[in-house]
Amino acid sequence: MSIPFHKKLPQCQGPKLSPFSKTRFDIQFIRLLSDNEREGHSHVFEVIMNGSHYALKVFKFYDVRVATVGMSEEEIRNISIKTIRLQTDPFYNECRAYGRLIEYGVNGKVAVRCHGHMAILAAREEELAQRFEVHTWNRPEDDSALTMSKRQPLRAIVKDLIQNHPPLTEKLLGRMRKDLLKMRKLGVHPQDVRLRNYGGGLLLDFSIAITKPHWVFEWEEPWWIRSMKNDEMQKLQVIMLESGVKTWLRAREKARAIAVVIDLVFYTTRAAACHIWRNTTKQLAYGLLLEGTGAYRAFVTRDTIVPTPAITCALNLLNDMRDMI
Numbered sequence: 163m164s165i166p167f168h169k170k171l172p173q174c175q176g177p178k179l180s181p182f183s184k185t186r187f188d189i190q191f192i193r194l195l196s197d198n199e200r201e202g203h204s205h206v207f208e209v210i211m212n213g214s215h216y217a218l219k220v221f222k223f224y225d226v227r228v229a230t231v232g233m234s235e236e237e238i239r240n241i242s243i244k245t246i247r248l249q250t251d252p253f254y255n256e257c258r259a260y261g262r263l264i265e266y267g268v269n270g271k272v273a274v275r276c277h278g279h280m281a282i283l284a285a286r287e288e289e290l291a292q293r294f295e296v297h298t299w300n301r302p303e304d305d306s307a308l309t310m311s312k313r314q315p316l317r318a319i320v321k322d323l324i325q326n327h328p329p330l331t332e333k334l335l336g337r338m339r340k341d342l343l344k345m346r347k348l349g350v351h352p353q354d355v356r357l358r359n360y361g362g363g364l365l366l367d368f369s370i371a372i373t374k375p376h377w378v379f380e381w382e383e384p385w386w387i388r389s390m391k392n393d394e395m396q397k398l399q400v401i402m403l404e405s406g407v408k409t410w411l412r413a414r415e416k417a418r419a420i421a422v423v424i425d426l427v428f429y430t431t432r433a434a435a436c437h438i439w440r441n442t443t444k445q446l447a448y449g450l451l452l453e454g455t456g457a458y459r460a461f462v463t464r465d466t467i468v469p470t471p472a473i474t475c476a477l478n479l480l481n482d483m484r485d486m487i
């Protein structure tokens with residue numbers, strides 16, 4: 163099935179990304195930016211188009227069976243394979259995430275700026291293999307069997323080229339956190355939060371992003387959604403801790419971790435104590451409480467402190483209860 167690259171993609175409900183350009187233009191490949199040794203979703207190149215330098219993320223072909231492997235039978239029965247494809251294919255994941263960021267006017271502000279999608283003719287594969295030793299595109303076998311001119315084009319997304327990588331500072335880490343929270347508010351969950359996916363302090367990889375509307379929000383359990391969201395922030399905490407940058411955020415995260423341990427110990431001890439308390443010494447506890455209150459009352463009267471009406475009322479009530487036990 164051929165993709166309508168002249169339209170906004172993907173062609174389904176939810177956010178969409180516009181084409182990079184509606185007119186013809188040349189693409190000049192300059193250098194490979196991604197690591198050829200890595201088994202990623204794409205190969206990223208520095209390119210020149212219309213006289214400007216960009217980063218061009220060219221996606222490998224996607225087999226939707228990769229997504230269905232981890233899904234339950236019920237999900238596979240109820241969610242159309244088209245929806246699964248359009249909401250799990252890394253190319254569409256990026257189109258949808260950027261579509262949402264553009265829709266809300268934060269393109270280039272909370273993540274590296276995106277300029278749209280485009281197709282790369284299959285004939286360019288040979289050039290990329292020769293010049294950059296890039297061979298893996300996972301092209302389906304039936305497509306590879308076709309003549310070059312009939313093969314499906316490669317799908318790509320154009321982004322700002324990031325040349326500077328500022329050192330991690332307290333300010334930058336704080337901003338990265340804010341950006342993630344902002345994206346979360348817009349229903350974009352990038353998931354793959356790690357240092358190599360940042361450029362110039364902005365996130366640049368949305369290959370596995372989940373953007374609302376998405377089938378996971380209808381079909382996955384609430385705990386799964388919660389842990390998916392929390393996982394992102396935890397990954398940022400890892401970046402923060404590994405950076406060695408002394409930030410109040412880092413200190414707070416450390417303090418939070420310690421607080422969680424203390425809480426755990428406290429709650430476990432308290433739960434055990436409550437259990438014993440409730441089941442074995444209930445009567446005794448009541449007795450002690452009432453004796454204590456009696457002593458307090460005696461103390462109050464002995465020292466001629468005039469108890470307020472509320473205290474008097476409460477003490478009388480407790481006295482009545484003592485008589486009842």
Ligand SMILES: Nc1ncnc2c1ncn2[C@@H]1O[C@H](COP(=O)(O)OP(=O)(O)OP(=O)(O)O)[C@@H](O)[C@H]1O
Nearest residue numbers: 195196202203204206217321322323324358367369
């Ligand atoms: N806009 C950009 N400017 C400069 N370099 C970039 C840009 N986009 C990507 N890169 C480089 O290419 C690498 C791979 O990009 P990206 O993470 O988007 O691809 P991916 O295929 O999803 O990778 P992976 O699956 O390995 O995370 C990045 O780690 C970065 O080094």
Ligand SMILES: [Mg+2]
Nearest residue numbers: 354358359367
């Ligand atoms: Mg990446």
